[in-house]
Amino acid sequence: EAAVTQSPRNKVAVTGGKVTLSCNQTNNHNNMYWYRQDTGHGLRLIHYSYGAGSTEKGDIPDGYKASRPSQENFSLILELATPSQTSVYFCASGWDKNTEVFFGKGTRLTVV
Amino acid sequence: QQKVQQSPESLSVPEGGMASLNCTSSDRNFQYFWWYRQHSGEGPKALMSIFSDGDKKEGRFTAHLNKASLHVSLHIRDSQPSDSALYFCAASEQGGADRLTFGKGTQLIIQP
Numbered sequence: 556e557a558a559v560t561q562s563p564r565n566k567v568a569v570t571g572g573k574v575t576l577s578c579n580q581t582n583n584h585n586n587m588y589w590y591r592q593d594t595g596h597g598l599r600l601i602h603y604s605y606g607a608g609s610t611e612k613g614d615i616p617d618g619y620k621a622s623r624p625s626q627e628n629f630s631l632i633l634e635l636a637t638p639s640q641t642s643v644y645f646c647a648s649g650w651d652k653n654t655e656v657f658f659g660k661g662t663r664l665t666v667v
Numbered sequence: 668q669q670k671v672q673q674s675p676e677s678l679s680v681p682e683g684g685m686a687s688l689n690c691t692s693s694d695r696n697f698q699y700f701w702w703y704r705q706h707s708g709e710g711p712k713a714l715m716s717i718f719s720d721g722d723k724k725e726g727r728f729t730a731h732l733n734k735a736s737l738h739v740s741l742h743i744r745d746s747q748p749s750d751s752a753l754y755f756c757a758a759s760e761q762g763g764a765d766r767l768t769f770g771k772g773t774q775l776i777i778q779p
Contacts, residue, residue: 559710586765597755597771598711605765613766645710652759652767653699653718658710
């Protein structure tokens, strides 16, 4: 079974602070994704990557940065966290859009 | 405008019954569709894909795609309590970027 591990699983951050969410996959997948899940909005794509060193903007990239330093790791960075970024964040990996994408268990972020 | 729309928002079905979920795309570029399922506290997991017109059956699950109307459905026969979950329809573009666009989801409750 493909493995995608997110850390931390829960995080409380202060408004204006910097937050880094980490994701590691051991599937050797080229593509990695960051989504956020909010009631009434489903899953929305923030950033994605085709491989080490690449990042692409998704549908809602404002306020977020991404970093893909290696094939295995993909980070989501909130430089100045705001309460509107309180959400559950999911990392995922896959070969391409026409093969199964595997999700991590999620990170619950609360910005106070 | 939401590019992938799902209905109903929630659905309650008695155990052993048939559950029918619907998905429509407003973007004709979307040609490939997936159904993902998310149990409470977990990440979404792929159920099945459907890329061609017609039906695709996997066990108790049958997906149907009509590319002309961009309508996809998922039918679950002999519903079990373990089928209670949030179901997402996801779509990707033909020839487009390696990314999935998700709907808002249908909450399925199977009543014992």
